[in-house]
Structure formats: C-alpha cells, structure tokens
Amino acid sequence: MDKEEGIARLQALGFQPCEAEALWEHFDDAERRGKTSHGYARIAWLESLDGFEPHAVPVSALRDEGYWRWDAAGTIGYIAVRTALVASLEEPPEHARLLVLENCFPTGMLGHHARFAAEGGLVCVVTATSPARLGPPGGPKVAGTNPLAIGIPSSDGRPVVADVSMGAVTWGDVVAGNASEDELVPFGGEQWHKAFALAVGLQLLVDALVTRPGHGVVMLLARPEADPVPRLRSLGLRLPGDS
Amino acid sequence: MDKEEGIARLQALGFQPCEAEALWEHFDDAERRGKTSHGYARIAWLESLDGFEPHAVPVSALRDEGYWRWDAAGTIGYIAVRTALVASLEEPPEHARLLVLENCFPTGMLGHHARFAAEGGLVCVVTATSPARLGPPGGPKVAGTNPLAIGIPSSDGRPVVADVSMGAVTWGDVVAGNASEDELVPFGGEQWHKAFALAVGLQLLVDALVTRPGHGVVMLLARPEADPVPRLRSLGLRLPGDS
Numbered sequence: 001m002d003k004e005e006g007i008a009r010l011q012a013l014g015f016q017p018c019e020a021e022a023l024w025e026h027f028d029d030a031e032r033r034g035k036t037s038h039g040y041a042r043i044a045w046l047e048s049l050d051g052f053e054p055h056a057v058p059v060s061a062l063r064d065e066g067y068w069r070w071d072a073a074g075t076i077g078y079i080a081v082r083t084a085l086v087a088s089l090e091e092p093p094e095h096a097r098l099l100v101l102e103n104c105f106p107t108g109m110l111g112h113h114a115r116f117a118a119e120g121g122l123v124c125v126v127t128a129t130s131p132a133r134l135g136p137p138g139g140p141k142v143a144g145t146n147p148l149a150i151g152i153p154s155s156d157g158r159p160v161v162a163d164v165s166m167g168a169v170t171w172g173d174v175v176a177g178n179a180s181e182d183e184l185v186p187f188g189g190e191q192w193h194k195a196f197a198l199a200v201g202l203q204l205l206v207d208a209l210v211t212r213p214g215h216g217v218v219m220l221l222a223r224p225e226a227d228p229v230p231r232l233r234s235l236g237l238r239l240p241g242d243s
Numbered sequence: 244m245d246k247e248e249g250i251a252r253l254q255a256l257g258f259q260p261c262e263a264e265a266l267w268e269h270f271d272d273a274e275r276r277g278k279t280s281h282g283y284a285r286i287a288w289l290e291s292l293d294g295f296e297p298h299a300v301p302v303s304a305l306r307d308e309g310y311w312r313w314d315a316a317g318t319i320g321y322i323a324v325r326t327a328l329v330a331s332l333e334e335p336p337e338h339a340r341l342l343v344l345e346n347c348f349p350t351g352m353l354g355h356h357a358r359f360a361a362e363g364g365l366v367c368v369v370t371a372t373s374p375a376r377l378g379p380p381g382g383p384k385v386a387g388t389n390p391l392a393i394g395i396p397s398s399d400g401r402p403v404v405a406d407v408s409m410g411a412v413t414w415g416d417v418v419a420g421n422a423s424e425d426e427l428v429p430f431g432g433e434q435w436h437k438a439f440a441l442a443v444g445l446q447l448l449v450d451a452l453v454t455r456p457g458h459g460v461v462m463l464l465a466r467p468e469a470d471p472v473p474r475l476r477s478l479g480l481r482l483p484g485d486s
Binding site: 160 | 392
C-alpha cells in the first residue's frame with residue numbers, strides 16, 4: 001500500500017488529516033520493522049470495526065506536575081496516546097511524569113510511541129493492556145500480552161527502543177493464520193513463568209491505576225540526566241529497535 | 244541460621260539495630276521464598292566485603308512532589324532503598340512519584356522492596372542495575388540481570404508481587420556453584436532476544452536517569468485508584484510472589 005492510498009482510506013473513515021498522517025506513520029513504521037500484524041493490515045481492520053468514533057477527542061481528566069490522567073473518551077487508542085504524548089512534549093515534566101490513559105484501546109506497537117517520546121527528548125517506559133490471552137498452562141487466561149516498551153533518547157539522534165510483548169507469538173500472528181491460538185502462551189519456554197509474572201504484574205499495574213475498569217495505558221516520561229546510548233552503540237552490537 | 248545469630252552478626256558489622264533488623268527481614272524473606280542466593284548467605288558475604296560504610300546514611304538530593312532523587316552515599320544498597328521507601332510511605336505522593344537512587348548497590352531481592360511498598364499501600368515498579376553479565380550469544384556483556392519487580396496492594400492484605408530477573412539463572416547461583424557462568428544468559432531459550440531487550444532497556448533507563456555513572460535504582464510509586472487483586476485471586480490460580 002502506498003501512502004496516498006493509506007491516508008485516503010483513513011480520511012474516508014472520518015479521521016482528520018493530521019490524525020490520518022499519525023496513523024499512517026504508525027502502520028508504516030510497523031511494516032518497515034517487519035511487524036506486519038501492526039502494519040497496513042490495520043487499515044482494513046479499522047474499516048471493519050464498530051465502536052470507535054473518529055471525531056472523538058481524548059479528555060485530560062487530571063493534570064498535576066508529576067501525574068496526568070486522560071480518558072480516551074471514545075478516541076481510538078493510537079490517537080489518544082499520540083495526543084497525550086504531543087501535549088507532554090509541548091509541556092514536558094521538569095523531572096518526571098506518570099501518564100495514565102483510561103478506556104484506551106487499541107494502542108498498536110508501543111515501541112512506536114516510546115520512540116516518538118525519545119525522539120522528543122524524553123525517557124519513556126510504557127505498557128498497555130489488551131484482552132486476556134495469557135495464562136498458565138491449562139489455566140484461565142488472565143492477562144493481556146501486555147508489552148513493555150522502553151525508549152531512551154540519544155545525542156546521536158538514534159534512540160534505543162526495546163519493545164517486548166509477553167506472548168511467544170502475537171495475536172496479530174494468530175489472526176493472520178501465522179500461528180495457532182495454542183502458541184499464544186507466555187514466552188520463555190521452560191521459564192514461561194517469568195513472562196507470565198511480568199504479564200500479570202503489568203496487567204495489575206494498569207488495572208490498579210485506572211479509575212474505571214477497561215483497557216488502559218500507563219506511561220512514565222522523564223528527562224534524561226545522562227546520555228548512555230552512544231557508548232553502548234560504540235560496541236557495535238545490534239541494539240533493541242535498531243533496523 | 245536463627246534470627247538472634249543473624250542480628251548479632253549484622254550488628255557486629257556496625258549496623259544499627261533497626262538496620263540490622265531490616266537486613267535480617269530481607270534475607271529471611273528470601274530464604275523462605277527459596278531464593279537462598281539472596282538469603283542468609285549474604286551475611287557471610289557482607290562480612291567479606293570491603294567498601295561499604297555501615298554508619299553512612301543515604302542523602303536526599305532532590306525532592307519534588309513527583310520526583311525524588313537520593314544518593315546512597317556509601318550506604319549499602321539494601322538500606323538506601325529501605326530508607327527512601329520508609330520516607331516515601333511517611334510522605335506518600337498525592338498521585339505518583341519517581342524515585343531515582345544513585346550509587347546504590349547491592350539492593351538484594353527487588354520483590355522484597357516492592358512488597359514493602361505495596362504493604363504500605365502504594366503501587367510499586369522497581370528495577371536496579373548490577374554488573375554487566377548479559378549479552379547476545381558470543382557477544383560482549385552489556386547489561387546486568389536487571390530485575391523488574393512490580394508490587395500491587397490488595398484489600399485482602401496480600402499484595403501480588405512479580406519479581407523477574409532477565410537472566411536464565413542468577414549470579415548467586417553461579418557463585419554458589421549451582422550453575423555455570425555459561426548458563427547466565429538472557430532467559431527465554433530461542434526467544435532470548437526478548438529478555439535481552441528488556442535487560443538493555445532497563446539498563447539504559449537507569450543509566451539515563453542517574454547524574455553520575457554507577458549502579459542505581461529506579462522506582463515508580465503510585466497511589467492505587469482501584470483494587471484488582473481480589474478478583475484475580477478468586478480465580479484460584481497461583482499468582483506471582485504467592486508462597
């Protein structure tokens with residue numbers, strides 16, 4: 001799919017030009033990184049969805065120096081996160097800020113948001129919940145694949161972005177027929193309990209910080225005090241998120 | 244080892260009674276959880292250490308509503324984290340606070356600290372760096388085992404505490420001869436790159452937030468807005484950190 005077609009189809013769904021552009025960037029970034037289940041296929045998926053309102057705007061519900069809470073308020077999660085991030089970069093924390101976005105789904109590839117924050121100069125740690133698809137072997141599904149993404153700015157202009165889902169495969173892989181639902185288990189093989197513990201911990205983190213039940217996003221933003229990436233990059237190994 | 248002997252040996256090292264008690268609690272908690280490399284053996288290890296000052300006290304370097312930075316200032320890491328946590332519980336954030344502890348090592352079993360915060364009513368997410376022992380296969384060691392611990396308060400009085408090291412085995416296991424140094428790799432088997440990405444991300448998170456190079460601790464504390472643990476516990480499965 002080319003950009004012109006993508007933008008046109010997103011605008012046809014009712015998104016404003018700047019929102020369509022932000023969504024296109026997200027899907028195109030995913031595609032270039034080989035995460036095709038977060039890529040162009042999501043445009044057809046949006047076209048098939050009910051229940052999102054392209055004209056909704058996320059609402060800032062609480063704004064303290066170190067803590068912001070937003071309600072996606074019917075906005076699709078991608079746009080709600082982007083809106084809160086743009087506002088955060090316009091008014092960055094003096095030191096650190098926790099962002100909680102309630103009622104916020106789907107949010108896409110969290111590394112994309114972490115990279116946006118890091119390119120804007122802020123350290124970012126972000127997680128988001130999704131339908132419960134992970135559980136212990138033979139047990140109930142109690143946690144989403146709940147990725148954890150960490151973005152670190154760098155003076156060389158190339159942030160490091162780790163973006164790790166707790167599932168051995170993605171739900172997108174299952175939907176695309178590239179993996180079976182049985183394969184959607186906590187990653188780690190014999191040490192599956194480690195990824196399961198992280199998925200449960202992140203699930204409860206979000207569930208404890210939202211004021212109403214539902215999927216949500218928890219994001220920490222902080223000003224860096226040091227610039228550790230260039231030295232690490234000088235070792236010549238491939239770093240998380242590098243193409 | 245019984246408590247009387249443990250406390251006596253810790254006081255003989257110069258620790259004040261309340262500090263010796265806090266250290267004993269930590270080691271005893273580790274022992275009861277089967278994490279013996281974080282348990283009583285650490286007392287003999289402390290007896291063998293140079294370079295820590297039992298009479299040092301951690302210094303609060305910066306204190307904003309949503310951000311505190313401390314310097315362990317020669318205090319052993321366990322005590323520095325405990326001191327910062329006790330101060331945080333005495334003066335809890337209205338919503339959320341990021342704690343950065345510089346020059347802070349060793350910190351022990353992070354789940355112990357996360358549980359202490361959660362028992363005090365605060366959601367806690369904490370990581371800490373340690374000597375670089377993880378790398379890609381055949382590559383340089385660039386990240387500590389950098390655990391991530393998440394503690395969630397519960398109205399049933401039993402917090403959930405996930406505490407996950409990014410290593411397939413612990414350094415303590417290597418020291419105790421229970422594992423070889425070759426086995427100290429990112430966990431995950433074929434998906435080792437996921438735990439490696441998390442270890443690198445957490446390493447850079449700490450390295451970007453400290454003002455001077457060195458091991459450090461980054462901890463998020465937040466007031467819960469909801470109480471998701473009892474419902475999850477009602478499903479009857481074993482949750483992270485349950486005995």
